[in-house]
Amino acid sequence: MIHKSTIDAVFDAARLEEVIGDFVQLKKAGSNFKGLSPFSDEKTPSFMVSPVKQIWKDFSSGKGGNVVAFLMEHEHFTYPEAIKYLAKKYNIEVEETEQTDEQKEQxxxxxxxxxxxxxxxxxxxxxxxxxxxxxxxxxxxxxxxxxxxxxxxxxxxxxxxxxxxxxxxxxxxxxxxxxxxxxxxxxxxxxxxxxxxxxxxxxxxxxxxxxxxxxxxxxxxxxxxxxxxxxxxxxxxxYHKSKVLYGIYYAKQSIAKEDNCYLVEGYTDVIQFNQTGVQNVVSSSGTALTSDQIRLISRLTKNITVLFDSDAAGMRASIRGIDLILEQGMNVKVCSFPDGEDPDSFAKQNTLEELTTYLDNNVQDFISFKASLLQKESKNDPIKKAELVRDMVTSISKIPDVIKREIYVQECSRIMDISEDVLFNTLAQIRNVDAKDQRKQQKQQKKTLEVVKPDVQKAPKVDEQFELERKIIEILLLYGKREEEFEDLILKENEDGELVLEPEAHTVKVFEKIYLDLQDDEIEFTNDNFKEVYTILIDKLHQEEDFKIENFINHTPPQIASEITAIMMNEERYALHRWHDMEIHVKQKDYTVPQYVSDIILNLRRFLISQKVEELSQKIKAQTIEDNQETIQDIMDYQSLKKILSQKLNRVV
Incomplete structure (x- = not known):
């Protein structure tokens, strides 16, 4: 068991954005950071990190939590392992008791x-x-x-x-x-x-x-x-060879910093480069490069420079890898070494300055590289030259971005002295064939899986009570300790003897307002997770004057922490779509907290009353006429109460 003092010290020292930044390339998005999901294959960012709240949320997979939850999800650590990893990163001594034989067996x-x-x-x-x-x-x-x-x-x-x-x-x-x-x-x-x-x-x-x-x-x-x-x-x-890159542990920070990754073939290439001073280098460990390995790099940078031996086998392997890198939407450059040299031997014989100068001066665009390499093989043979051009256009066809494809077609036209029209026509043919093959493959998969088309007419039913309970938890997390002036609408008799709603203002903390209102109506949460969170939250808000959300999340079970994170990061979803850049301004709820709180509580009351009316309506069908009279009166009373709540809601909104 790890002592609580160690766990507290780890949470105090750990910076979420630093830890996640070792695994995912993060970019500033307002007060937060965003990046590509490390849990799914995507082209646009859906992964958000909040340094202020010290929580993260992956909107593509639904996962989220604190710094420990990220390590448990991403690296498959146990809780103690995640704590030890962070302790090592931040130079914190781990205090723990010896595990028993029974614990080891478990x-x-x-x-x-x-x-x-x-x-x-x-x-x-x-x-x-x-x-x-x-x-x-x-x-x-x-x-x-x-x-x-x-x-x-x-x-x-x-x-x-x-x-x-x-x-x-x-x-x-x-x-x-x-x-x-x-x-x-x-x-x-x-x-x-x-x-x-x-x-x-x-x-x-x-x-x-x-x-x-x-x-x-x-x-x-x-x-x-x-x-x-x-x-x-x-x-x-x-251990899955296709998903691992040798040296990624030592290279990750340098790759993100340099915004480029050098890709080599062997273990010693990586080690020799690292020893010389070039650290942003990884290897596919002698196996053919895979999509999963490329996606691993894409979390840190969009730029790959392929380094290869001067021998023919090394060059051919590099060409195969280039198409795969392009297909993943990455930017790729290549660099070869002099005859008889490989990355290992060249780095060994040169200083850091000599090595970096050589790489800078000899790095090539993949089109130029492919042209120079294949032109040597064609030797002015028209048929071989035609095959070469088609090969280059095939590589260009792998690029998902339309603008990049057009630029590369223009470059290919210049290098090979062929009209752009011919190249664009060839590109269209290749992409059409690929699209047909893809559709054919999808049809075969559908037949194999016997996919049943969903009924598009039936929209998923919204669980209104779940959403309302979730909103209450959200309010407690975001604004629980804030003191606000609430305006309650009280039924009073006017001079004409009519019942009217009159405002009555009072200042109270948000969590107290919610607690008292729910207690008055004897309302209980139906969702078990929300019920547990609500009980713990109210207790903490009552007892802790300096209540902090991040401390609260750090000491809750993973399932509860995940639910809290989903609630806390819901607002950050807007930043991913850059609505503000398009002058679509999302109204922030904290401008009108009292109205928002009152609105949620009144809607929950109204929903529960509607449920009660429905329950009584069903009850009537099984009753005698005499019993019905009493039930009908109850329904009328509830309907009157519902009408009053609707009036209050109109006033609040």
Missing amino acids: ADERESMYLVSEYANTFFQNSLHKTEHGKAIGLTYFKERGFTEETIKKFGLGYSPDSWDAFTSEAIKKGYQLKYLEKTGLTIVKEEKQFDRFKGRVMFPIQSMSGRVLGFGGRILTNEKKAAKYLNSPESDI
Whole structure:
């Protein structure tokens, strides 16, 4: 258990916009920040962060909460892990009591796999730095590659002993279960035997954006022809190759700061660049680039620069990746290195200034790069040149933005000396074929899934009581402690003996007004979440003079915190649509708090009366004529009360 003092210190120190800024590129939007949702694939921002309230809301997925909730959602942390991550980020010492054996057993499967991976990372590092074999073989190899001691430790590089079960047997001795060693792929189990997957390899831990070890890459140091040079952890519940980028943990802040990401092929490319001083670099870890990996980068920047080896295989792989990057709406540039050089060797032989100067001077637009590369292959052959042009236009067709497509067509026309009309016609043909293929695919999916068309005539019914209860919680959260002058309309008899509504003003805090009004009418919340929030809120507002929403959210259960965040961030939705820029001005409720409060309470009363009238109307059908008279009178009384409430509402509005 983590002590409360540590949790409080973490919440006091943590700045939501800083923490989320490590994972999502945020841009200022008034007093808030906005960005692309990290939980869904989208082109326009629906993710909002409020530094003042210290809460976030993702309008595309409906998720929201405080800083801990973000880490739990995004990184799949447990609550204690999220607290520890923040404590490490803000240099706070974690005080906790030792877990019991029973608590350790209760850790879920994914968590157990993370723990095994973390232990493996420690084991491999200790093996590299603290064993004679590790120093002689592993450490010597890394130093021959030009890596300093500092770099080796920064990237957590390690060594797996050249023994069949050195790691496995040690892990089992430490209490880690064999089934989790097998599920992470660290151990291979065959019949009653088990052995280490990465036997005799130098190790590269692969980390998530938050630094959690997900898997490993291992390089063999012998010349065995049957053994793969590089070996990666297999797919597992925590490691998905297509969704991970090597080095993203170390590069994320630099990528956001530089507004550009260098994309390379291998582990050592990333490490060497980083050691030289260029930190905004990641690798697809030797696998083909995927859409998920590109979207991971898009959270931090819209600009990717692909760096590749001068060999033909490296160039062809880069061309395939370029089309995929364009398809995701990203801006892409490319840079190749001199013959016989790759990012690793070039960075090793040059200073930071020389490296950055070379990158700046040799970076190319993808059209220019593709033209120069493919022109070498065509060698003035008209047919090959025609294929080259079509290939370039195919790449342009992947770009979602119409304006960018037109600019690239013009550039292609200039470089290849072909009329724009011909290129635009070719572009239209390619996009038409792609559109037809897409429609055909969608039709096949519909048939397969046997999709039933929704009945467009039936609009979803609004739960009026839910909305009204939600508004009351919203008022308490936003304005609960504010003192306002309320004007209640009281029924009084005038000189002619008629009952009329007369205003009566009094000053009271908003939460007191709501509490007393609901208590007078004996109104209870029907939604369990709202009922719980209301009870806690009223109690806090009564007892705490310096009540703060962020403190309240930080100490509520995740489900309740999520509901509160959704309420608190509802107003921020307007900023996403930039209505103010279009001179559509949204009226802020805090200008008319007393009217707003009275309006909500009166509407809730009126709704409950309508429900009661409906209930009594149904009751009449099952009663005798004698009983009906009394029920009819009750209905008339309620209708009269409803009429008075309507009059009050008209006066309030």
